Amino acid sequence: MYTVCVRDHFMIAHSFRGETFGPAQRLHGATYVVDLELRRAELDADGVVVDIGLAGKALAAVLAELSYRNLDEEDGFSGRNTTTEFLAREVFERVTRRIAAGELGASAYGITALRVTLHESHVAWGSYEGALPTSAGH
Amino acid sequence: MYTVCVRDHFMIAHSFRGETFGPAQRLHGATYVVDLELRRAELDADGVVVDIGLAGKALAAVLAELSYRNLDEEDGFSGRNTTTEFLAREVFERVTRRIAAGELGASAYGITALRVTLHESHVAWGSYEGALPTSAGH
Amino acid sequence: MYTVCVRDHFMIAHSFRGETFGPAQRLHGATYVVDLELRRAELDADGVVVDIGLAGKALAAVLAELSYRNLDEEDGFSGRNTTTEFLAREVFERVTRRIAAGELGASAYGITALRVTLHESHVAWGSYEGALPTSAGH
Amino acid sequence: MYTVCVRDHFMIAHSFRGETFGPAQRLHGATYVVDLELRRAELDADGVVVDIGLAGKALAAVLAELSYRNLDEEDGFSGRNTTTEFLAREVFERVTRRIAAGELGASAYGITALRVTLHESHVAWGSYEGALPTSAGH
Amino acid sequence: MYTVCVRDHFMIAHSFRGETFGPAQRLHGATYVVDLELRRAELDADGVVVDIGLAGKALAAVLAELSYRNLDEEDGFSGRNTTTEFLAREVFERVTRRIAAGELGASAYGITALRVTLHESHVAWGSYEGALPTSAGH
Amino acid sequence: MYTVCVRDHFMIAHSFRGETFGPAQRLHGATYVVDLELRRAELDADGVVVDIGLAGKALAAVLAELSYRNLDEEDGFSGRNTTTEFLAREVFERVTRRIAAGELGASAYGITALRVTLHESHVAWGSYEGALPTSAGH
Numbered sequence: 001m002y003t004v005c006v007r008d009h010f011m012i013a014h015s016f017r018g019e020t021f022g023p024a025q026r027l028h029g030a031t032y033v034v035d036l037e038l039r040r041a042e043l044d045a046d047g048v049v050v051d052i053g054l055a056g057k058a059l060a061a062v063l064a065e066l067s068y069r070n071l072d073e074e075d076g077f078s079g080r081n082t083t084t085e086f087l088a089r090e091v092f093e094r095v096t097r098r099i100a101a102g103e104l105g106a107s108a109y110g111i112t113a114l115r116v117t118l119h120e121s122h123v124a125w126g127s128y129e130g131a132l133p134t135s136a137g138h
Numbered sequence: 139m140y141t142v143c144v145r146d147h148f149m150i151a152h153s154f155r156g157e158t159f160g161p162a163q164r165l166h167g168a169t170y171v172v173d174l175e176l177r178r179a180e181l182d183a184d185g186v187v188v189d190i191g192l193a194g195k196a197l198a199a200v201l202a203e204l205s206y207r208n209l210d211e212e213d214g215f216s217g218r219n220t221t222t223e224f225l226a227r228e229v230f231e232r233v234t235r236r237i238a239a240g241e242l243g244a245s246a247y248g249i250t251a252l253r254v255t256l257h258e259s260h261v262a263w264g265s266y267e268g269a270l271p272t273s274a275g276h
Numbered sequence: 277m278y279t280v281c282v283r284d285h286f287m288i289a290h291s292f293r294g295e296t297f298g299p300a301q302r303l304h305g306a307t308y309v310v311d312l313e314l315r316r317a318e319l320d321a322d323g324v325v326v327d328i329g330l331a332g333k334a335l336a337a338v339l340a341e342l343s344y345r346n347l348d349e350e351d352g353f354s355g356r357n358t359t360t361e362f363l364a365r366e367v368f369e370r371v372t373r374r375i376a377a378g379e380l381g382a383s384a385y386g387i388t389a390l391r392v393t394l395h396e397s398h399v400a401w402g403s404y405e406g407a408l409p410t411s412a413g414h
Numbered sequence: 415m416y417t418v419c420v421r422d423h424f425m426i427a428h429s430f431r432g433e434t435f436g437p438a439q440r441l442h443g444a445t446y447v448v449d450l451e452l453r454r455a456e457l458d459a460d461g462v463v464v465d466i467g468l469a470g471k472a473l474a475a476v477l478a479e480l481s482y483r484n485l486d487e488e489d490g491f492s493g494r495n496t497t498t499e500f501l502a503r504e505v506f507e508r509v510t511r512r513i514a515a516g517e518l519g520a521s522a523y524g525i526t527a528l529r530v531t532l533h534e535s536h537v538a539w540g541s542y543e544g545a546l547p548t549s550a551g552h
Numbered sequence: 553m554y555t556v557c558v559r560d561h562f563m564i565a566h567s568f569r570g571e572t573f574g575p576a577q578r579l580h581g582a583t584y585v586v587d588l589e590l591r592r593a594e595l596d597a598d599g600v601v602v603d604i605g606l607a608g609k610a611l612a613a614v615l616a617e618l619s620y621r622n623l624d625e626e627d628g629f630s631g632r633n634t635t636t637e638f639l640a641r642e643v644f645e646r647v648t649r650r651i652a653a654g655e656l657g658a659s660a661y662g663i664t665a666l667r668v669t670l671h672e673s674h675v676a677w678g679s680y681e682g683a684l685p686t687s688a689g690h
Numbered sequence: 691m692y693t694v695c696v697r698d699h700f701m702i703a704h705s706f707r708g709e710t711f712g713p714a715q716r717l718h719g720a721t722y723v724v725d726l727e728l729r730r731a732e733l734d735a736d737g738v739v740v741d742i743g744l745a746g747k748a749l750a751a752v753l754a755e756l757s758y759r760n761l762d763e764e765d766g767f768s769g770r771n772t773t774t775e776f777l778a779r780e781v782f783e784r785v786t787r788r789i790a791a792g793e794l795g796a797s798a799y800g801i802t803a804l805r806v807t808l809h810e811s812h813v814a815w816g817s818y819e820g821a822l823p824t825s826a827g828h
Contacts, residue, residue: 001544002499007537009397013289013305013346018184020243022191023344029289029305033398046432047495052538053436068299070289081185085140105434119398121285122309122812123145124190130139147811151703151719151760156460158519160467161758167703167719171812206713208703219461223416257812259699260674260723261421262466268415277820278775283813294598296657298605322708323771328814329712357599361554381710398536399559400604406553423673427565427581427622437620443565443581447674482575484565535561536585536671570736572795574743633737637692675697676742682691 004049005037006056010067014082021081027072030120032087034063036095037115037129044107054104061103062094084118084126092116092128099132142187143175144194148205152220159219165210168258170225172201174233175253175267182245192242199241200232222256222264230254230266237270279391280325281313282332286343290358297357303348306396308363310339312371313391313405320383330380337379338370360394360402368392368404375408418463419451420470424481428496435495441486444534446501448477450509451529451543458521468518475517476508498532498540506530506542513546556601557589558608562619566634573633579624582672584639586615588647589667589681596659606656613655614646636670636678644668644680651684694739695727696746700757704772711771717762720810722777724753726785727805727819734797744794751793752784774808774816782806782818789822 013029036059038050071082080086092114099108115129151167174197176188209220218224230252237246253267289305312335314326347358356362368390375384391405427443450473452464485496494500506528513522529543565581588611590602623634632638644666651660667681703719726749728740761772770776782804789798805819 001542002503003541003543004499005539005541007398009399011300011304011306011397013303016184020184020186020189020191024287026344027289027346028287028344029307030287031305031307031397043497043499046430046434047497047500048434049499049540051434053434056537068302068304070303083181083185085142085181085187086185089140117141121287121307122283122395123194123285125143126187127141127143128139129141145812147813149714149718149720149811151717154460158460158462158465158467162701164758165703165760166701166758167721168701169719169721169811206716206718208717221457221461223418223457223463224461227416255417259701259721260697261470261699263419264463265417265419266415267417277818278779279817279819280775281815281817292598296598296600296603296605319773319775322706322710323773323776324710325775325816327710329710332813359595359599361556361595361601362599365554393555399608401557402601403555403557404553405555421674423675425576425580425582425673427579438563440620441565441622442563442620443583444563445581445583445673482578482580484579533674535563535583536559537561568736572736572738572741572743635733635737637694637733637739638737641692669693675746677695678739679693679695680691681693 001039001041002043002049003037003039004052004055005035006052006059007033007035008056008059008063009033010063012066012069012071014071016081016083018081032084033119034059034091035117035119036091037117038111039113039115040111042110044110046107050108050111051105054108058095058098058103062091062098065094084120084124085128088116088118088126089128091118092130096132139177139179140181140187141175141177142190142193143173144190144197145171145173146194146197146201147171148201150204150207150209152209154219154221156219170222171257172197172229173255173257174229175255176249177251177253178249180248182248184245188246188249189243192246196233196236196241200229200236203232222258222262223266226254226256226264227266229256230268234270277315277317278319278325279313279315280328280331281311282328282335283309283311284332284335284339285309286339288342288345288347290347292357292359294357308360309395310335310367311393311395312367313393314387315389315391316387318386320386322383326384326387327381330384334371334374334379338367338374341370360396360400361404364392364394364402365404367394368406372408415453415455416457416463417451417453418466418469419449420466420473421447421449422470422473422477423447424477426480426483426485428485430495430497432495441484446498447533448473448505449531449533450505451531452525453527453529454525456524458524460521464522464525465519468522472509472512472517476505476512479508498534498538499542502530502532502540503542505532506544510546553591553593554595554601555589555591556604556607557587558604558611559585559587560608560611560615561585562615564618564621564623566623568633568635570633584636585671586611586643587669587671588643589669590663591665591667592663594662596662598659602660602663603657606660610647610650610655614643614650617646636672636676637680640668640670640678641680643670644682648684691729691731692733692739693727693729694742694745695725696742696749697723697725698746698749698753699723700753702756702759702761704761706771706773708771717760722774723809724749724781725807725809726781727807728801729803729805730801732800734800736797740798740801741795744798748785748788748793752781752788755784774810774814775818778806778808778816779818781808782820786822
C-alpha cells in the first residue's frame with residue numbers, strides 16, 4: 001500500500017458546549033496543521049499516488065473555506081462542537097467530494113482511502129480516516 | 139475511524155541484558171516522549187473521541203509511576219529488558235486499566251483501540267497497538 | 277552564555293485591523309506553541325540556569341491568563357493588533373514581572389535575558405528577546 | 415502489534431517525465447529523510463522487535479546504494495519516474511532482501527511487515543508498506 | 553528585539569569539488585527547508601515586524617529562482633561549491649535586494665537584520681545572518 | 691556570520707542533589723539530542739564553515755565518551771549536578787579541545803564560536819555558547 005501526504009494549515013475561532021470542555025467553552029481559537037494522506041494499492045502510469053500539486057491545491061481550497069472564520073457562526077456547523085476530530089472528518093468529506101468531482105485528476109479515482117490529521121498543538125492531534133466510495137461511476 | 143492523540147514524556151534509568159545490546163548493557167537512561175492514540179468508530183455526544191483533559195491526566199499518572207526511576211530496581215520488571223517496545227506495551231496496559239476503571243469517563247468505554255508510541259531519540263521510536271477488550275460489562 | 281528553554285502553548289481568538297491583514301481581519305484564532313528561553317552567564321549553586329519546574333509553572337500561569345479567550349475583548353489589548361510578535365513581547369513582560377516578584381526563586385534574579393518565541397503554524401513564528409532589568413534591588 | 419522505527423537519510427538528483435510534474439521535469443534533487451518501521455506481533459527472547467543496531471546498519475547500507483547519485487543514470491531505474499512513493503517501495507524491497515539474507519539477525523525472520531516513509535520536505539512525504547513473505551524457509 | 557520567521561523549501565541538484573566532499577563530489581541533490589528570519593527593534597504601525605504575506609511571497613519568489621534546477625549549470629554559481637551555507641547567504645542577498653526594491657512594503661525598510669537557515673536533513677543545517685544596509689535612501 | 695549545525699544524541703543515567711530537583715533526585719536518565727553549531731565570519735576555500743563529515747565524527751566521539759553511562763559514577767563529574775545546561779558546556783569544552791587538536795581539519799581553526807544545545811524532551815532544552823580561544827598558535 002502506497003501513501004502520499006501533503007501538509008497545510010488553517011486558523012479559526014470557535015467555542016464548545018458541554019462542561020467537559022472547561023475553559024474551552026469560552027470563545028477561543030486554534031491553528032490546525034493538517035496532514036492529508038492519500039492511499040492506493042498501485043501507482044498510476046506516472047509512478048505516483050496522485051498529482052501532488054493538485055492534491056495540495058485541493059487541500060488549500062478546502063482549508064480556505066474554513067480558515068479565518070468563527071466556526072460558531074458558520075451555517076454548516078450550527079449546534080455542533082467543532083472539535084479537532086470533528087473537523088478532521090469535515091476536511092475528509094470535503095476532499096472526498098473534490099476527488100469525486102475530478103479536481104485531483106482522473107488518476108485520483110484510483111485512490112482508495114484518505115486520512116486527515118489535524119495537529120492542534122505540540123501535544124495533541126486528532127484524525128479521521130476511511131475508505132473512499134468505489135469509483136465505479138468513472 | 140477517529141483517533142485522538144495526547145503527548146507527554148518520562149525519564150528513566152535502566153540497563154539491558156544480552157550481547158545484542160552492546161554498550162547499552164551498561165546502566166544508562168532515556169527520555170521517552172510518549173504519544174497515546176485513542177481510537178473509535180464514532181464520536182460521542184460531545185463530539186469527541188475522549189475527554190482530552192482526562193486522557194492527558196491518565197497518561198501523566200501512568201508516566202509518573204515510571205518516571206525518575208531506575209527500572210532495573212522496579213519489582214514488576216525483574217528479569218525483563220525494559221526496551222522501548224516493551225515499555226510501549228506497559229504503558230498500553232496501564233492506560234487500558236485506567237480506561238476500564240472509568241478514569242477517562244463513561245464515554246471512554248467506546249474507545250476500541252489504543253496505540254502507544256515511545257520516541258527515544260530523533261532517530262528511533264517503538265510502539266505497541268491493540269484492540270481494547272469489549273466493554274460489554276459497562 | 278547558558279540558556280534553558282521550556283515549552284507550553286495557548287489558544288486564543290482575535291482579529292486584526294488594517295488592510296495588510298487581508299482575511300485575518302475577520303475573527304479567527306490561533307494556537308501558539310511558546311518557547312521561553314532564559315539566559316545567564318554562569319550557573320547557580322545547583323548547576324542550573326533556573327529551577328525548571330518553577331519556570332514551567334510561571335510560563336503556564338502567564339499563558340493561562342491569555343488562553344481560551346477572545347483577545348479582542350480583553351481590556352489590556354484594546355485598540356491593539358495582537359499579532360504573534362506583539363504577544364511574544366506580552367509574554368516576555370509578564371514572565372519578567374514574575375521573575376522580579378520571586379516566583380522563579382531567588383536564583384532566578386541571576387537571569388540576564390529572555391527570549392519568547394510563539395510558533396503559530398508549521399511555517400511561521402515570531403519572537404521577542406531582551407535583557408532583563410538589573411536585579412540590584414535584590 | 416509492536417513496531418520499531420529507525421531513521422536515516424539520503425540525497426539524490428533526478429528528473430521526472432510527464433507534464434504532470436511541471437518544473438520537476440528539469441534535473442533537480444531531494445533529501446529524503448527515511449523512516450523504516452518494522453512490525454511483529456510478539457517480541458523476541460531479548461524483548462525487542464529487532465536488533466536496532468543491525469536494522470540501522472541495514473538501512474544505512476541500502477541508502478548508501480542510492481545516495482549521492484543521479485538516479486536518472488542508474489541502470490535499475492531506466493525509464494522510471496523515481497518519485498518519492500516509488501523510492502519508498504524500492505527501499506522496502508531492498509530492506510526485505512537484507513532481512514531474508516539474515517543481515518538483521520535470525521530473530522528478524524519474525525518480522526511480519528515493513529513500512530518505509532520518505533519525507534521529502536516539511537510539507538510532503540510518501541510511503542510504502544506491506545507484509546513480508548512468510549519465513550517458512552528459515 | 554523582535555523576529556518574525558517564515559518557512560518554505562526548494563529542491564536542487566548539484567555536485568561539489570574537493571576531496572573533502574567524498575561521495576558528494578558526484579552529482580546528487582537536496583531539499584532545503586528554508587527559514588527566513590526578519591528582525592527589528594520596534595514594531596511598525598500595524599503591530600508587525602513585516603507584512604508576513606509579502607515576506608512569504610518574496611521568499612517563494614527567491615526560491616523559485618533556484619528550485620528544480622541543477623545548480624552546476626547556473627551561470628551565477630560557476631566555479632563555486634553551492635554548499636548549504638553558501639546558499640544560505642545567496643538567499644540572504646536575494647531577499648535583501650527585494651526588501652530594498654520595496655517588494656515587502658515600505659514598512660520593511662525598518663528591518664535591520666536577516667537570518668536565513670537551510671535545513672538539509674534531520675541532522676544538519678546551515679545559516680547566514682547579517683545586518684541590512686541602512687535604509688537612509690528611503 | 692555563517693553557522694553550520696550537526697545533530698546526534700546520547701543516553702545516560704544520573705541523579706541530582708538538591709531539593710529543587712524533587713523526584714529527579716532519584717536515579718533516572720535522559721536522552722539528549724545534541725545540536726552542535728559552529729560559527730565563523732567567512733567561508734573557507736572549499737566554501738564551507740567546516741568539513742561537516744569531520745564535525746559529525748568529532749561530535750560522535752565526544753558523545754561516545756558520555757553515552758550509555760551512569761554519570762554519577764564518572765570521575766570527572768564527582769560532586770556535580772550533571773544538568774542539561776552543565777552537560778551542554780561539557781560537550782562544548784570537549785569539542786573545543788578536538789578542534790584545537792586538529793581533528794576537524796586545519797580549516798576549522800577559523801571557527802570563532804560554538805553553540806551546543808541538548809534537547810532533553812519535547813518541552814525542554816538547554817544550551818551553552820561561547821567564543822573559541824583565538825587560534826594564533828596555528
